[in-house]
Amino acid sequence: MIRIKHLSKRYKTKNQEVQAVDNVSLDIAKGEIFGVIGYSGAGKSTFVRLINRLEEPTDGSILIHDKDITKMPSNQLREKRQKIGMIFQHFNLLWSRTVYDNIAFPLEIAGVPKSKRKEKVLELINLVGLAGKENAYPSQLSGGQKQRVGIARALANDPEVLLCDEATSALDPETTDDILDLLVSINKKLGLTIILITHEMNVIQKICHRVAVMENGKVVETGEVLDVFVKPTSKTTKRFVQQLNPLEHEKDNLAAFINDREDSEVVKLHFIGDRAKRALISEVAKTFDVEINILQGSVTPTQEGAYGTLFVELIGENSVLQETIDYMKNTGVEVEVLRNV
Numbered sequence: 001m002i003r004i005k006h007l008s009k010r011y012k013t014k015n016q017e018v019q020a021v022d023n024v025s026l027d028i029a030k031g032e033i034f035g036v037i038g039y040s041g042a043g044k045s046t047f048v049r050l051i052n053r054l055e056e057p058t059d060g061s062i063l064i065h066d067k068d069i070t071k072m073p074s075n076q077l078r079e080k081r082q083k084i085g086m087i088f089q090h091f092n093l094l095w096s097r098t099v100y101d102n103i104a105f106p107l108e109i110a111g112v113p114k115s116k117r118k119e120k121v122l123e124l125i126n127l128v129g130l131a132g133k134e135n136a137y138p139s140q141l142s143g144g145q146k147q148r149v150g151i152a153r154a155l156a157n158d159p160e161v162l163l164c165d166e167a168t169s170a171l172d173p174e175t176t177d178d179i180l181d182l183l184v185s186i187n188k189k190l191g192l193t194i195i196l197i198t199h200e201m202n203v204i205q206k207i208c209h210r211v212a213v214m215e216n217g218k219v220v221e222t223g224e225v226l227d228v229f230v231k232p233t234s235k236t237t238k239r240f241v242q243q244l245n246p247l248e249h250e251k252d253n254l255a256a257f258i259n260d261r262e263d264s265e266v267v268k269l270h271f272i273g274d275r276a277k278r279a280l281i282s283e284v285a286k287t288f289d290v291e292i293n294i295l296q297g298s299v300t301p302t303q304e305g306a307y308g309t310l311f312v313e314l315i316g317e318n319s320v321l322q323e324t325i326d327y328m329k330n331t332g333v334e335v336e337v338l339r340n341v
């Protein structure tokens with residue numbers, strides 16, 4: 001468990017002070033993939049760098065397995081840092097060393113004997129899918145392969161937590177997916193806690209269990225990914241969710257279907273988790289005397305289940321329409337009847 005309490009970081013420059021992280025408190029469970037999202041300047045990088053004390057906090061505490069790292073003297077901190085792996089947007093590899101030697105480097109620093117190092121490095125090379133590339137230099141690798149080296153190196157000393165600082169931001173979408181898949185498989189295989197920061201909601205959607213949204217150094221919203229996606233409360237979160245689900249904009253485009261006819265209603269259905277798999281539309285069509293016109297739909301998978309949005313027009317007698325809508329509501333699906341204003 002990582003417990004962050006009232007964490008703050010103020011930078012003082014010549015002419016001004018910047019409150020980069022402002023009184024952040026969070027609990028991150030062991031084995032969890034926890035995402036922090038925010039726009040540029042929100043304080044994400046500072047936040048993640050505070051966790052391994054690459055930056056010194058101005059206030060607050062960070063407990064990793066009950067040990068407050070903000071109070072550790074430098075010799076203890078050096079040891080603790082070996083248990084906090086980190087990967088970076090631009091990989092930060094040693095360019096004059098081979099893949100093998102890059103991964104062996106943290107083991108050398110930790111004083112692991114050469115014979116044991118070899119076993120560990122080869123195990124890690126296999127884990128990240130780089131077998132055959134042991135003797136290549138970073139300049140001979142693709143971006144995705146470079147990040148795999150970064151991940152293997154970060155795992156060398158069996159860390160308790162892996163910090164990811166925009167780890168996929170320099171990669172194309174396909175390679176991003178491969179690296180995210182690798183992080184999920186490492187999380188499952190090793191039970192490793194992962195904290196990642198990103199400005200891309202699809203990264204949160206694909207791999208995180210929980211998310212915190214940062215703005216001006218503060219956490220403005222936090223929760224299970226599925227809950228935050230389905231019911232975003234802050235304005236910033238709503239913008240991120242819209243970025244991911246283009247149908248959130250659709251309401252305006254459907255205005256032409258929404259009319260004052262007695263025998264028609266346009267409804268937005270929101271399916272969450274297992275409900276997204278239910279064949280509700282065919283169920284309704286069999287049960288009620290209504291015609292159903294499907295206008296738009298999408299399903300978004302997350303680590304904790306899927307959520308879906310569907311816009312349909314229901315056509316039928318007014319009283320039957322009301323019954324149909326009540327029926328759908330009773331299944332636990334969120335139903336919003338759209339009106340033109």
Ligand SMILES: Nc1ncnc2c1ncn2[C@@H]1O[C@H](COP(=O)(O)OP(=O)(O)OP(=O)(O)O)[C@@H](O)[C@H]1O
Nearest residue numbers: 011013018020038039040041042043044045046047
């Ligand atoms: N070393 C520093 N000295 C002074 N101000 C800094 C320093 N590092 C960051 N800041 C300021 O702190 C604020 C938060 O920056 P930070 O890099 O943590 O944000 P971010 O969310 O990671 O943004 P980005 O994605 O653009 O890196 C910004 O206003 C930034 O200018």
